[in-house]
Amino acid sequence: MSEILDLSHVRLSDRPLVVCDVDDVVLNFFAPFESYLKKDGLELLPRSFRLTGNIVSVGTEIAIEEAAVKQLIGLFFEQQEEWQTPFELALDTLNALGADADVLFLTAMPPRYSQARRRLLDRLGFDFPLVATEEPKGPVMWRIHGERALPSVFIDDMAHNLHSVRDHVENCLVLHMMPDSPLHLLAPKPDDGIARAMDWSHADDLIRAHIHR
Structure with missing residues (x-):
């Protein structure tokens, strides 16, 4: 609801x-979020205008799942005062x-x-x-x-x-x-x-x- x-x-x-x-x-948002991802060994590959499917593990370039992307965004917003x-x-x-x-x-x-x-x-x-x-x-x-x-x-x-x-x-x-x-x-x-x-x-x-x- x-x-x-x-x-x-x-x-x-x-x-x-x-x-x-x-x-x-x-x-x-974009630049700080990129830095935020790097601390967890992740990177954002700009292959299309979306986050799901484009956030990958550094080195392997394997995309993380949609649920993990949503969790990352939520955690970023919780910590936005430190980044934005x-x-x-x-x-x-x-x-x-x-x-x-x-x-x-x-x-x-x-x-x-x-x-x-x-x-x-x-x-x-x-x-x-x-x-x-x-x-x-x-x-x-x-x-x-x-x-x-x-x-x-x-x-x-x-x-x-x-x-x-x-x-x-x-x-x-x-x-x-x-x-x-x-x-x-x-x-x-x-x-x-x-x-x-x-x-x-x-x-x-x-x-x-x-x-x-």
Whole structure:
């Protein structure tokens, strides 16, 4: 039975809304996860855009089973405070945007790991509300923003999340933003019409043009 998503801590003001993914948008995931695997004699071979089947034992290149992959990801999220670091300009950009808009994190992870993520974000200075869920992001974004006649923005590295929000929230600026990693080069591409932010400085320009138009 899935957990009921609690949004009671999300309180929006009468301002535009900027909703942002966390892993590989605000915090590095791919590079720290690679280092995390190496300590256990494992490596990630970027042969396709998935973890199952591509995490292998060093030397043998034998892939570990799906259950072991899920366990590794869970353990990584439990220890994320020791491994994950922010992308350059992420904090400065979001803080500056926070003067003109409500900023919210929407992270795709089991809610049981949200307290560790909350501690990490707070320690790094990202003191914006956090929603952690494995539900599709479009319906969640709609529950948060609804039909408010205010600009909204959604930033993510995954095409399916961008498409989900585009399909559920009208007139939302959906921004594709991803790290320059070998794995992400194999990721499905977003549909035409979805803007790509090359870095946080570029994202800032695109977001401000949307919320101030």
